[in-house]
Amino acid sequence: MSFFTANNLSINFGGIKAVDGVSFDVEQGEVFTIIGPNGAGKTTIFNLVSRIYEPSGGKLSFAGRDITNVPPHLIAALGIARTFQNIELFEHATLLQNLLLARHAHKRSSFWSELLFLPSVRRLEIEHREAVEKAIDFLDLQQYRDSLIVNLPYGVRKVTELARALCTDPRLLLLDEPSSGLNVEETEDMAFWIQDIKNVLGITVLMVEHDMSLVSAVSDRVMALNYGRPIATGVPAEVQAHPEVIRAYLGG
Amino acid sequence: MRFPFKTSYNQDIRLFRDRVDVFWYGLLAVAVLVLPLLMDEYYVGESTWVFIYGICGVSLMVLVGYTGLVSLGHAAFLGIGAYAHAFFIMHGAPWVVAVGLAVAITTACGLIVGLPALRMTGIYLAIATLAFSVIIQEVFSRWESVTHGFAGMKVDRPVIFGVAFADDRSFYYLCLFFLVIVLWLTRNLLRAPTGRAWIAIRDSEIAAQSMGVNLAIYKSMAFAYSAGVMGLAGALFAHKIAFLAPDIFNILLSIQFLLLVIVGGLGSLHGALFGAVFVALLPPLIAILRDSIPDSMAEFAAATGITPVASVGAAVGAFLAKPGVEAGIFGLILVLVILLEPLGMYGRWLKIKLFFSTFPMYKASTFKRQKSYMRSERLR
Numbered sequence: 054m055s056f057f058t059a060n061n062l063s064i065n066f067g068g069i070k071a072v073d074g075v076s077f078d079v080e081q082g083e084v085f086t087i088i089g090p091n092g093a094g095k096t097t098i099f100n101l102v103s104r105i106y107e108p109s110g111g112k113l114s115f116a117g118r119d120i121t122n123v124p125p126h127l128i129a130a131l132g133i134a135r136t137f138q139n140i141e142l143f144e145h146a147t148l149l150q151n152l153l154l155a156r157h158a159h160k161r162s163s164f165w166s167e168l169l170f171l172p173s174v175r176r177l178e179i180e181h182r183e184a185v186e187k188a189i190d191f192l193d194l195q196q197y198r199d200s201l202i203v204n205l206p207y208g209v210r211k212v213t214e215l216a217r218a219l220c221t222d223p224r225l226l227l228l229d230e231p232s233s234g235l236n237v238e239e240t241e242d243m244a245f246w247i248q249d250i251k252n253v254l255g256i257t258v259l260m261v262e263h264d265m266s267l268v269s270a271v272s273d274r275v276m277a278l279n280y281g282r283p284i285a286t287g288v289p290a291e292v293q294a295h296p297e298v299i300r301a302y303l304g305g
Numbered sequence: 306m307r308f309p310f311k312t313s314y315n316q317d318i319r320l321f322r323d324r325v326d327v328f329w330y331g332l333l334a335v336a337v338l339v340l341p342l343l344m345d346e347y348y349v350g351e352s353t354w355v356f357i358y359g360i361c362g363v364s365l366m367v368l369v370g371y372t373g374l375v376s377l378g379h380a381a382f383l384g385i386g387a388y389a390h391a392f393f394i395m396h397g398a399p400w401v402v403a404v405g406l407a408v409a410i411t412t413a414c415g416l417i418v419g420l421p422a423l424r425m426t427g428i429y430l431a432i433a434t435l436a437f438s439v440i441i442q443e444v445f446s447r448w449e450s451v452t453h454g455f456a457g458m459k460v461d462r463p464v465i466f467g468v469a470f471a472d473d474r475s476f477y478y479l480c481l482f483f484l485v486i487v488l489w490l491t492r493n494l495l496r497a498p499t500g501r502a503w504i505a506i507r508d509s510e511i512a513a514q515s516m517g518v519n520l521a522i523y524k525s526m527a528f529a530y531s532a533g534v535m536g537l538a539g540a541l542f543a544h545k546i547a548f549l550a551p552d553i554f555n556i557l558l559s560i561q562f563l564l565l566v567i568v569g570g571l572g573s574l575h576g577a578l579f580g581a582v583f584v585a586l587l588p589p590l591i592a593i594l595r596d597s598i599p600d601s602m603a604e605f606a607a608a609t610g611i612t613p614v615a616s617v618g619a620a621v622g623a624f625l626a627k628p629g630v631e632a633g634i635f636g637l638i639l640v641l642v643i644l645l646e647p648l649g650m651y652g653r654w655l656k657i658k659l660f661f662s663t664f665p666m667y668k669a670s671t672f673k674r675q676k677s678y679m680r681s682e683r684l685r
Binding site: 103105124125126127128129130134135137141142143144145146149150153154155156157158160162164167168169170174175178179182183186217221 | 314315317318490493494496497498499501502504505507508509511512513514515516517518519520526572
């Protein structure tokens with residue numbers, strides 16, 4: 054049994070089969086990338102895995118547990134965190150508040166103790182803060198701690214999203230186009246971070262990405278998708294050279 | 306200029322940021338404690354409204370400013386709290402018990418009204434809460450065995466554990482006490498995970514959910530808490546107004562609450578209090594101006610011999626005395642605030658504070674609003 058498995062996953066929007074019988078496994082400790090032209094169903098798969106969409110068929114399992122029917126707010130507690138393609142940060146809150154919110158899945162204080170802000174709440178808050186500071190140090194976000202997200206540039210927001218996902222203490226990290234909108238240097242940083250996330254933090258990564266240089270630099274395995282169906286799976290070079298993949302991207 | 310020097314995580318969690326904060330809040334506390342002893346009883350009574358509206362403001366701020374759910378029906382919660390409190394007092398319950406029951410009942414009502422909020426947002430939620438408040442107003446006028454309908458209900462000044470809060474001064478302190486308690490409790494929630502979850506729901510529901518926030522629970526919690534605080538305000542409101550009638554708790558009052566939080570500044574507890582000062586003190590201010598402008602201008606005319614000034618003064622006084630002027634001024638200020646200062650009086654306050662803390666290096670362009678194409682900027 055693999056670490057994460059999608060088995061025959063499908064979803065229809067009206068008559069459109071956005072994801073049509075997709076199966077793949079992600080092994081613990083690898084970076085697994087999904088590529089494909091626009092509209093291939095990559096982000097839809099992410100939304101299915103994080104349970105925002107209800108699949109019309111198929112099964113999802115994670116760490117030996119069937120998660121097909123787990124409600125979306127319990128996904129984080131299981132150890133699956135995600136970033137969003139179009140940055141979904143809490144924009145009128147500070148970076149620190151954003152990251153602290155990511156600790157919500159580990160919340161142990163009750164409403165009444167918070168109402169009175171008992172010493173136990175203070176202690177837990179400081180524990181959360183310590184966890185958050187680790188992510189801040191890992192991604193070099195120290196100088197932005199107290200900035201409101203609205204005042205931060207796009208590149209920093211992108212990194213903040215990654216930091217927020219890491220603050221949930223995930224075992225599986227879903228990265229939805231981590232390099233979109235970033236310049237070459239920032240993309241390079243991102244590549245190093247993804248490698249560190251895998252090697253140093255030991256987190257398994259499932260990624261959607263368009264930048265082929267980033268994909269081949271960090272991915273262990275790649276799955277190419279077209280019209281909601283997988284067309285090739287394998288190591289990056291293999292998939293990039295696959296005739297079906299070239300046809301999907303270039304036509305013909 | 307102040308440079309924050311942080312050496313422990315505790316510093317970011319504390320109630321007051323540093324000693325300077327403690328000093329200013331202490332000064333404010335002394336001022337509000339001493340002022341009523343120096344003021345005329347009439348002004349003490351008017352200032353009490355600031356505290357009651359302040360509690361209402363905190364209630365709505367949690368819902369609108371922090372959780373991002375709009376309510377056009379909060380006057381109904383105020384009414385439920387007021388009527389419940391008056392009803393239990395009339396049936397001989399001790400004051401503290403009556404307040405407790407009033408808060409419990411409004412909290413329960415808030416939970417029930419919060420249920421549709423799980424499916425609705427924005428304008429739809431506003432309409433749903435509006436409908437709720439219309440229904441509740443109808444209940445107030447029809448359920449005569451409890452509310453005495455349009456015959457109304459007389460409410461005496463509170464007697465707590467045998468201590469009578471009969472005059473305006475003692476009632477002022479009672480309201481101040483409850484405002485401070487509500488502020489403290491709300492601030493506690495806002496610096497804890499619950500408050501962060503509310504802010505997260507306001508800014509991005511989908512991200513909040515993916516980070517483990519149960520939307521249904523936290524939205525209904527916000528509604529219930531907001532309603533409960535409003536119920537407490539209602540209990541004090543009942544004593545203050547001394548006579549309950551169903552038409553007090555109409556939509557205009559709900560709109561006034563909404564105006565309070567918007568003028569004050571959405572998303573800050575300071576804003577709730579600034580808004581309360583504004584809403585509570587504007588009518589008496591207009592009344593004072595109405596009387597004093599013609600008089601002082603007539604005096605000025607008599608002293609200097611420039612007679613047209615007296616007629617101008619009389620015209621201003623007559624204008625201010627016209628019915629509807631008060632509402633008109635409210636509306637005008639609301640429009641101006643939204644156009645010029647979207648963060649409300651709190652936003653203006655931040656600018657003034659920055660001006661003094663960076664003096665003489667303040668740059669006017671710090672807060673310049675520019676057109677920008679990021680999602681967040683468009684929503685501003």
